[in-house]
Amino acid sequence: MVFVFGAGGHAKVIIGTLIDLGVSISGIFDDQPALWDNSLFGVKVLGPIEMGVSMTGETGIIGIGDNRTRFGIAHRLIGWNFLTLIHPNAWIHSSVQLGPGTVVFSGAIIQPDVKIGSHCIINTGATVDHDCILDNFVHIAPGTNMGGNIHVDVGAFIGIGGTIIPGINIGRWAITGAGSVIIHDVSEYSTVVGVPAKKLRT
DSSP: OEEOOOOOOHHHHHHHHHTTTTTTEEEEOOOOGGGOOOOOTTEEEEEEEEHHHHHOOOOEEOOOOOOOHHHHHHHOOOOOOOOEETTOOEEEEEEETTTTTOOOOOOEOOOOTTTTOTTTEETOOEEEEOOOOOOOOOOETTOEOOOSSSSTTTEEOTTTTTTEEETOOOTTTEETTTTEEEEEOOOOTEEEEETTTTTEEO
């Protein structure tokens, strides 16, 4: 039995994946009162996230795409066990390491000797090539293509349809814009956009 935190779009994909895998879902927590006592794909929204915070020893997964929000919730859920979720249509080499709370969605491909931390998102159709390291709370958006030997630091977000050449370092909590082509290292806390990507702000 698994609880899901969040009832937005990202949570829909997580719940759909759990259903595809035949995993029983106990309920959903979300901070929007208008959703309480409603259902998402037949799963009841039980109440606010604080209800889950008061529980311990349960199994859950955080269905929120925003990295900072996911980070904050994870650090409130003391005593929870976090599920690592892999869609049946994803391909992952046997040597790949995935941390607790990480999700890999349909069509994603993860190649040999990749290491992915906790509460990461490898979104629909993204590819991560050999020997990449993704630290905790990273989000690789749909359709992103990553070459080999890339390091993505804590909390970084790689925008939809992005391309990163091999050997690049992406700093902690950095953001790369949708469709950006990353050919140089990206400094921490910065935002880069374009082809090739250039710094927009820090």
